[in-house]
Amino acid sequence: MAMLKTILGNLLRPPRTRDPADMPEVPPVYRGALAHDAARCTACGTCAFVCAPKAITFTQEPGVSVSWHFFIGQCSFCGLCAQNCPTRAISLQADAPGATNSAAGDGLRLESVIRLQPCTRCGAAHVPLPDATIEALWGVEEAERGYCPECRRRAASEKLRAAFVPAEEAHHDR
Amino acid sequence: MNLIERVIAISRRRSPWICRLNAGSCNGCDIEITPLLSPRYDAEQLGVELHGTPKHADIVLISGTLTLRSREAILDIYAQVPNPKAVVALGSCPASGNVFAGSPLVLSESLDSVVPVDVWVPGCPPRPQAILDGIARAAKLLEDGATKSQLESRRGRLS
Ligand code: SF4
Numbered sequence: 243m244a245m246l247k248t249i250l251g252n253l254l255r256p257p258r259t260r261d262p263a264d265m266p267e268v269p270p271v272y273r274g275a276l277a278h279d280a281a282r283c284t285a286c287g288t289c290a291f292v293c294a295p296k297a298i299t300f301t302q303e304p305g306v307s308v309s310w311h312f313f314i315g316q317c318s319f320c321g322l323c324a325q326n327c328p329t330r331a332i333s334l335q336a337d338a339p340g341a342t343n344s345a346a347g348d349g350l351r352l353e354s355v356i357r358l359q360p361c362t363r364c365g366a367a368h369v370p371l372p373d374a375t376i377e378a379l380w381g382v383e384e385a386e387r388g389y390c391p392e393c394r395r396r397a398a399s400e401k402l403r404a405a406f407v408p409a410e411e412a413h414h415d416r
Numbered sequence: 417m418n419l420i421e422r423v424i425a426i427s428r429r430r431s432p433w434i435c436r437l438n439a440g441s442c443n444g445c446d447i448e449i450t451p452l453l454s455p456r457y458d459a460e461q462l463g464v465e466l467h468g469t470p471k472h473a474d475i476v477l478i479s480g481t482l483t484l485r486s487r488e489a490i491l492d493i494y495a496q497v498p499n500p501k502a503v504v505a506l507g508s509c510p511a512s513g514n515v516f517a518g519s520p521l522v523l524s525e526s527l528d529s530v531v532p533v534d535v536w537v538p539g540c541p542p543r544p545q546a547i548l549d550g551i552a553r554a555a556k557l558l559e560d561g562a563t564k565s566q567l568e569s570r571r572g573r574l575s
Pocket residue numbers: 282283284285286287288289290326327328329330331332
């Protein structure tokens with residue numbers, strides 16, 4: 243009798259099998275495909291440094307741009323790059339990458355171009371800092387916003403000097 | 417293509433037989449094939465059947481890092497698969513060597529340099545449904561006569 247009940251129950255229940263398109267929900271911490279936000283990236287190279295399989299590389303066109311390259315066929319989805327990116331430019335998406343027909347090249351590579359900007363003081367091309375970082379460091383108004391790293395260092399040391407050495411003394415050893 | 421060839425091509429897509437080849441995998445990708453054959457993800461709903469011998473297979477699933485020793489085995493097994501055939505590469509390892517690239521016993525190159533690969537399934541390891549999607553794509557390519565080995569043999573026949 244018990245067996246009949248089980249059989250009847252199984253006949254009435256919907257199947258447990260999933261359709262190929264019916265993907266189960268991924269957990270929130272699932273590490274899927276990489277996404278990169280060029281506006282937040284400072285091209286610091288930390289992601290390429292921590293990536294064990296060397297899936298991330300950089301190329302540059304001097305004076306114009308720096309490109310961040312990612313090859314999914316070399317990634318082990320460990321998430322170290324996203325964890326170590328100081329500006330959170332890299333995020334691991336919740337969806338699984340799909341299969342591709344193409345050869346190992348196309349469709350599996352991601353390129354993200356970071357345009358260089360001229361320094362507002364000396365004109366040297368540099369990778370601009372992300373807006374959030376600039377606002378945290380200098381606020382919205384300051385002139386340092388558009389400076390290259392060299393001019394930023396200069397401006398910072400000038401400020402430091404001005405804080406320690408009175409203005410008239412600082413004047414003659416310039 | 418005459419009617420009978422057409423029917424055979426459609427039947428092959430409706431029931432592709434696969435065989436699995438571990439070329440030096442960490443076993444992650446192979447473990448993901450097991451749930452694919454279970455009732456949950458049920459590869460047989462697409463007619464996919466796993467076979468132990470390459471001589472019965474239409475599609476070869478190759479997983480894992482290519483090593484100096486597995487290179488010969490891959491070529492040997494690939495040669496035993498009857499035409500027409502398709503190759504599906506699972507995971508990052510066959511595409512590049514993944515974290516093992518650069519090791520002295522590992523061929524740090526793409527599987528494409530050993531056998532012609534038709535479908536790449538990214539992931540480390542890929543999800544069962546991504547593997548199923550890869551198999552379905554390969555089966556479609558087989559039906560269309562568009563796998564690399566089919567194109568190659570057609571080119572050979574023409575010239
Ligand atoms: S993505 Fe992040 S870690 Fe990588 S270079 Fe850009 S800022 Fe640095």
